[in-house]
Amino acid sequence: MTGPGDLDSASSEPLHPAAREVLLAALDRGYADPRRLHRPGREARLLLDNARDATAQALGVRPDEVTFTPSGTHAVHLGLLGLVRGSRRGDVVVHPAVEHSAVRHAVAWGARAREVGVTGDGRVRGDELTQAAASPEVGVVALQTANHEVGTVQPVGRLALPDDVPLFTDACASMGRLPLPEGWSAAAGSAHKWGGPAGVGVLLVRKRARWRNPFPGDDRVDERSTGFENVPGVLAAAAALQAVVAEREEVGARQHALVDVVRRRVGAEVPDVEVVGDPDHRLPHLVTFSCLYVDGEALVTELDRRGLGIASGSACTASTLTPSHVLEAMGVLTHGNVRLSLHRDTTRADVDAFCDALPGVVAEIRSRVGM
Amino acid sequence: MSERAALELDCTTMPCPMPVIELARHLGEVEVGQLLAVVALDPAAAVDVPAWCRMKGQEYVRAEVTDDGRPRYVVRRLD
Numbered sequence: 001m002t003g004p005g006d007l008d009s010a011s012s013e014p015l016h017p018a019a020r021e022v023l024l025a026a027l028d029r030g031y032a033d034p035r036r037l038h039r040p041g042r043e044a045r046l047l048l049d050n051a052r053d054a055t056a057q058a059l060g061v062r063p064d065e066v067t068f069t070p071s072g073t074h075a076v077h078l079g080l081l082g083l084v085r086g087s088r089r090g091d092v093v094v095h096p097a098v099e100h101s102a103v104r105h106a107v108a109w110g111a112r113a114r115e116v117g118v119t120g121d122g123r124v125r126g127d128e129l130t131q132a133a134a135s136p137e138v139g140v141v142a143l144q145t146a147n148h149e150v151g152t153v154q155p156v157g158r159l160a161l162p163d164d165v166p167l168f169t170d171a172c173a174s175m176g177r178l179p180l181p182e183g184w185s186a187a188a189g190s191a192h193k194w195g196g197p198a199g200v201g202v203l204l205v206r207k208r209a210r211w212r213n214p215f216p217g218d219d220r221v222d223e224r225s226t227g228f229e230n231v232p233g234v235l236a237a238a239a240a241l242q243a244v245v246a247e248r249e250e251v252g253a254r255q256h257a258l259v260d261v262v263r264r265r266v267g268a269e270v271p272d273v274e275v276v277g278d279p280d281h282r283l284p285h286l287v288t289f290s291c292l293y294v295d296g297e298a299l300v301t302e303l304d305r306r307g308l309g310i311a312s313g314s315a316c317t318a319s320t321l322t323p324s325h326v327l328e329a330m331g332v333l334t335h336g337n338v339r340l341s342l343h344r345d346t347t348r349a350d351v352d353a354f355c356d357a358l359p360g361v362v363a364e365i366r367s368r369v370g371m
Numbered sequence: 372m373s374e375r376a377a378l379e380l381d382c383t384t385m386p387c388p389m390p391v392i393e394l395a396r397h398l399g400e401v402e403v404g405q406l407l408a409v410v411a412l413d414p415a416a417a418v419d420v421p422a423w424c425r426m427k428g429q430e431y432v433r434a435e436v437t438d439d440g441r442p443r444y445v446v447r448r449l450d
Contacts, residue, residue: 274426316386328418
């Protein structure tokens with residue numbers, strides 16, 4: 001179980017209660033090779049097909065459009081690079097500068113990047129993107145459904161792209177929490193971000209999409225996947241996804257209102273703070289802000305000492321010692337950064353406890369440097 | 372020839388967020404309308420100096436490179 005002070009669900013959500021029993025049962029029932037024709041094999045195959053059907057239903061897609069992968073990152077790599085490989089145009093991928101590093105790494109490995117700008121809220125400049133996509137060397141547009149650091153929802157499905165330029169959408173931050181948009185040819189999700197187990201990604205490829213496997217193939221149940229199927233994992237992921245979608249209206253509305261409280265209280269009670277991202281058209285559970293003159297690592301450490309777990313995009317908290325490329329592209333303050341994200345059972349009292357503690361923590365860290 | 376800074380702060384080796392803190396500390400040492408420059412290798416400074424200007428109502432003038440290749444950020448004191 002999470003403690004009330006764990007405010008980092010966007011990094012990973014604990015296993016949804018609806019998935020726990022399913023996972024335990026499937027560990028015993030779904031161990032066999034789903035390609036074998038004997039009874040245990042047929043049992044595993046049945047569970048795998050159930051997981052695919054349930055996932056398709058929860059997402060509003062066809063079962064044969066669903067592929068399970070070993071991670072969300074792998075689903076991003078497969079989905080995006082498969083569209084590049086299938087393209088009749090060039091190998092350039094147009095994407096906003098705020099895409100997740102999984103997208104940026106995939107492009108660096110197997111395509112050429114053309115980055116387009118974002119507004120101060122982190123939303124892609126749609127006119128720049130559509131203009132760039134018209135170039136004949138462009139094979140694919142990559143646009144996240146919503147930003148993983150600042151929560152801003154992107155205009156997927158509302159852009160006028162050339163007919164032969166498919167769109168890949170990284171839906172890892174939003175899958176289950178928001179309905180999937182229209183207008184994509186391939187999409188990716190990550191189960192541990194909606195309360196499924198780690199080690200399960202979801203790749204969606206539209207029936208009519210020109211997608212070609214960019215990596216070596218295999219002879220598994222699903223021609224787009226490689227390696228032995230994680231049947232217990234995908235079944236638990238599907239159970240969690242169904243549960244999250246069923247409760248999304250209630251949980252999402254509650255989280256949206258709680259994030260409004262954080263945005264309002266932090267902005268009013270901490271001097272020299274910048275609360276960023278779109279205040280309305282955003283993920284329900286996530287908010288990011290930066291505090292002037294504050295060392296991000298000290299902020300994470302001091303909040304953790306008080307039992308409050310948050311993420312940070314500040315340079316000093318990153319292994320690379322460079323600031324978050326998302327905050328950089330938005331042109332907002334990168335130091336003293338906090339990303340707070342709510343769990344499904346986070347309460348108003350939990351949020352208030354954070355907001356009560358923050359001004360003192362920030363003031364104490366500033367006082368160390370005489371500010 | 373671009374206008375010279377009245378004061379230049381050497382924050383070459385300082386980690387984030389010290390260059391911005393130094394900027395805030397020394398802003399009062401130049402007259403309103405004068406330029407203040409900070410030299411910093413910290414990669415966050417390229418974003419955080421303009422962001423600081425926006426938040427504190429100062430003017431971000433330009434980024435440039437010193438003769439020996441270090442990034443220098445130039446700010447105009449407006450109040």
